[in-house]
Amino acid sequence: MSNYQQRLVRLCALLLSLSAASPSCIAEQAEAGERLFLDNCAECHQPNGQGIRGVYPSLAASEIVRGSGADVALQLIIGRGEMPSFAGALSAAEMATLINFVRNAWGNSGEPISEATVSGLLP
Numbered sequence: 001m002s003n004y005q006q007r008l009v010r011l012c013a014l015l016l017s018l019s020a021a022s023p024s025c026i027a028e029q030a031e032a033g034e035r036l037f038l039d040n041c042a043e044c045h046q047p048n049g050q051g052i053r054g055v056y057p058s059l060a061a062s063e064i065v066r067g068s069g070a071d072v073a074l075q076l077i078i079g080r081g082e083m084p085s086f087a088g089a090l091s092a093a094e095m096a097t098l099i100n101f102v103r104n105a106w107g108n109s110g111e112p113i114s115e116a117t118v119s120g121l122l123p
């Protein structure tokens, strides 16, 4: 992503957390979130979010994903079992964009989390 695109995505994320995002902003966010998911998570959780039974949990039917954005952020920050921490690999803005994608893909539907909230959870 270019710097300009990154700034645009961050602005969209902010507007989204204020429930003031335009449809094109929302589409831009979802696209950026999907790219981040494919680059960082799909290897284990699979491009369709279904995971691999008995090895990698499905994010499409996960109580954690459907719970709160903060719970998903903590999974990313702390890591879990075989899943690495992404605290050094992804920025708070990227995590927020990614979490908002995962929480609204594959039949999930969740309130957006802001970059500021994710920042507050970082160690």
Ligand code: HEC
Residues within 6 Å of the ligand: 037, 040, 041, 042, 043, 044, 045, 055, 056, 057, 058, 059, 062, 063, 064, 065, 072, 075, 076, 080, 081, 082, 083, 084, 086, 098, 102
């Ligand atoms: C190396 C493989 C791997 C990668 C990459 C990975 N995960 Fe995971 N993830 C796991 C495993 C394994 C678990 C289950 C851990 C456990 O419960 O012991 C898990 C659990 C989770 C959970 C909890 C799901 C539940 O219902 O228990 C969430 C949410 C999650 N991952 C999100 C992500 C996201 C978002 C990314 C991308 C930033 C990601 N994971 C990248 C392997 C991975």
